[in-house]
Amino acid sequence: MAPRVDPVTSSETVPHKTSVVVIGGGIVGVSTALFLAEKGIPVVLCEKGRIGAEQSSRNWGWTRVMGRDPKEIPLGMESLKLWRRMNDITGAETGFRQAGIVYLCETRAEVEKYEEWLEHARPFQLDSRLLAPGEIDRVLPGSAVPWAGALHTPSDGRAEPTKAAPAIAEAARRLGATILTGCAVRGVETKAGHISGVVTETGRIDCDSVVLAGGAWSRLFCGNMNLHLPQLKVLGSVLRTQPLDGAPETTAGGGNFAFRKRLDGGYTVARRNASTSDITPDSFRLFFDFLPNLRTSWRELRLRIGSRFLEEWRIPRSWSLDQTTPFEQVRVLDPMPVEKTLAEARENLGRAFPAFRQMQIAESWGGLIDVTPDAVPVISPVATLPGFFLATGFSGHGFGIGPGAGKLAADLVAGDTPAVDPHPYRYARFVDGSWKKAS
Template sequence: MVVYCATTPQKFFDQLPAQTDILVIGGGIIGISTAYYLAKMGVKVTVCEKGCVAGEQSSRNWGAVRQQGRDPAELPIMIEANLLWRNLAVETGEDLGFRQHGLSHLAETEEALSGFEDFLKLAKQFELDTRLQSAAEVLLHIDGRPGRWLGGMITPSDACAEPWQAVPGIARAAQRLGAVIVENCAVRDIEITNSAVTGVLTEKGRVECNRVLLAGGAWSSVFAEKIGLDIPQSYVMMPVASTEETTNISSGCASDQTVFFRRREDGGYSLCAKELYSELSQNGSLADAGNKEQAFINLLAELGLEPVSSQNGTEETIFEKYRILNPAPPAKSGRIILEHFGERFPQLADTKISELWAGMIDVLPDDLPIMDQAGSCDGLFIATGFSGHGFGIGPASGRIMSDMMLGKPERHDLSSFRFSRFNGATPSTPAPV
């Protein structure tokens, strides 16, 4: 059963240091992975998380570790991430819920089937094990209703992990390597002197440092505005359901044009209906907002999220007032998800939902993240805007950011992830998996 941090006791109790080499803002998959690889290299790194590690989208995502369907710019990084996940499952000594059972895209129409050709060419270029499946071959892999799918595309080397296990597990491993992880500690501001980072101000005090990574997920745009940077984020919300333990109809991950399903370690399935993947509202984009913080507060109010006063007095910021983004899924979500699942798997038509939740996904105009130094400010770096597919690529992104902040050579072409690429771009809504 998924239990989110809004109701979970604190798990990381490190004290805020007076000084650190690198400070990471955000305890999601990107920030934690970055801290892990920095700590492996003996760097003094501190993670400040305003709520709890993996309290938001990093524990609410679908759990896919997929190479299939990736943008060409992301694919080389995701191939590395696939290998890193396998290594992490061994070297951390933690149960990350990592399993390599493949991922399938299933075609309900001839148009969808022909649409697989472009990725097959890309897969061949990168020597992936992706292949097409006939309708009969799909049913050998997935025990669905005959005639439902015309065929599919599968990448057997793709995998999954349990998000609510994996990110805290990597965090514990980073901690054992020397990383400091401080929960319930919002960063309020970054000190910049002569265009260089000199420290951060948190609700628990000041930390001296000369390098900072902003990996705040949905909060990055609001935080960046405070230091004069414009990140053109917009937001979408995705309701996800977990079912009770049920018959195994597929051990891997799969999706068609309507629904996604993934077998979980507890014997149930994580499910979502793609029609529920929608923009939060007409205010879901903060790109053109004159005051991003107020626009974000208005957006949270639409979702029924009210500020909660902390015990830190009158200086509290938006980051302390909204510790965890825990939006309620629409009431119809569970019914719609189960209807679609039952249509495909009549033998599981009586399956019941054990939990239903939603997450806020931050999106950038081209559906690709920023992984870069922030403009001309020496020591300030950004890794954000992973647009709903950051979990799987997280370890490699963390490795990239750790090397970048240490001035090491880039191992991938990162030109598509530069902060400078946004010049009046218009946010868009990405297609899910």
């Protein structure tokens, strides 16, 4: 069952011309459109399905800086600044609450891992700190486990995935952006080597720039343009509970569970460190791209082979712009969750926090996460195609850092001083191989 996302009404007319077309109506795409519109730049956002209907509404709803790759910390900090103002920016309830996040440690080795991260984070002057065993219950009461320690960041927060992207899209519309749903972009057109327009299923839109924020679809779109984008899909399984009394307000993750309180009084629950990776044709095509980081990430992935291999084998990898595309054939990716993984999450969480033993499951869902080899997003122009920009590969971090990513993408398109240093997110690192030396 897919989460129920707040609806966004599509604009009634498709403009023949604009300055920028944003492809994809997830949290990053709508944020890009919002900040472009805020700059007074004409922008059209094209979403093949519904706003926020894929991973942007299916994630955990965490908005964190804690535990990020050091390359992502500045983007996370910029995003949190925006999240704190998001209800005012959008004039709507996005669910943001600065309730803090805790990572719980069962062993001394886990504590030492977070001590090492704190050394990397120290230059950013974050409020993250390690909690001794005796301090944990004051921040996160109700646990039945004798934790070895915990990492706590009071300034981190949470928001509602089913509300945030739609609210940002409506705010962008009020600033002049055109929001089109049920409107797939089939491809781009160029003139003298520069972006000159896009072809949608309903016709052409002339434009000077395109931002591809297509999430799990981005690699397929780039492939039709002969652009190599090393990106795989990973399945996350999530559930939400009915309203539950007596459980913590603070968001938390242990080694094998994670939870976040929701606006409705229920909780979003997942099995931490246990995503499912379906073996597909791209698993073989991109094997050597992902090989360098398999040593550190394989423990968090559960490999399986099944029907998805044949499903993706049958998807066309190239098409002409007058043909129906895969984006029109599948409007919304809606995979089934892995029930075994969710059962583990319930059992592990109930063991750690007895209040959750009484949880009643309201619904569960799956979501496909776009992952890069170094788990760092691409927010970047593409040098070989002036006017074409990527904002993709968020590797499960897109909801939390989405507003900052959209602001950075808008700055790059506009040629303004970027909100944060864009160098770590450049597409060229996968062309010249420099990401391997930095990992």
